[in-house]
Amino acid sequence: MPLKRTGPPNAPTLIIPGWGTDAALFSVAQWSSEYQAVERLYDTIIPDLSDWLAQQKDPVRLIGFSLGGFIAIEAAKAHPDRVSELILIGVMPQYEVQAITQITTFLNSSPDAYMAQFYKACTTTEDEWITLQNEWKGATEIAYSAQELIQTLSFLETLTIQSEDLDRFENVTLIHGRHDVIAPIESARQLWAPHRTWIEINSGHIPFLSSEFTNAVNTLEPIR
Secondary structure: OOOOEEOOOOOOEEEEOOOOOEHHHHHHOOOOOOOEEEOEOOOOHHHHHHHHHHOOOOOEEEEEEOHHHHHHHHHHOOOHHHEEEEEEEOOOOOOOHHHHHHHHHHHHHOHHHHHHHHHHHOOOOHHHHHHHHHHOHHHOOOOOOHHHHHHHHHHHHOOOOOHHHHOOOOOEEEEEEOOOOOOOHHHHHHHOOOOOEEEEEOOOOOHHHOHHHHHHHHOOOOOO
16 A cells, blocks of 8 residues: 655655654644655554655655654664664653553543543643644544554554664664653663764653754754
């Protein structure tokens, strides 16, 4: 199946959204260059992304947010030469199966209530929460059904990120919010190494809400 994406088809950057989010979330940030984004997560996204990478004439800058980071790595393992730069935002090595099971239970009983709680937990201040609701309609109009949320959440039961996985890629940048309660920064630091770039943002799980994020990302020149 063709990779479902939006944006200029020749843009050198591709962004993969996180769990429960879609491409529209990235418009919150002011990017200095054009980008493509996967529209939303779906069941065959990993093989679709892997096939898409294999077809690229020139290497691309791959940005994965949260679950999108896990997906980016898994899909690109077979084609690291097609990735000029890997940027991971809000990722950590793995999530506990027990936590995933608990979330699945909530989604089966009260999906709207759980997702409202989840989105708010992604922010750190009331102002951030208000901004997220104003700038991204997905925060109030959930773009996924409960079944889709459970299906894509299940990726985290098997996907993990090891430091050795990142060694497949020549250029790796890790960006993380200092106050992230979804993927705590203490766990994320396990993926840092001296030959990787590490950037901390004064934010929660969605650093796009911070001007610090915009400034940091826009100073990272795309590597060709």
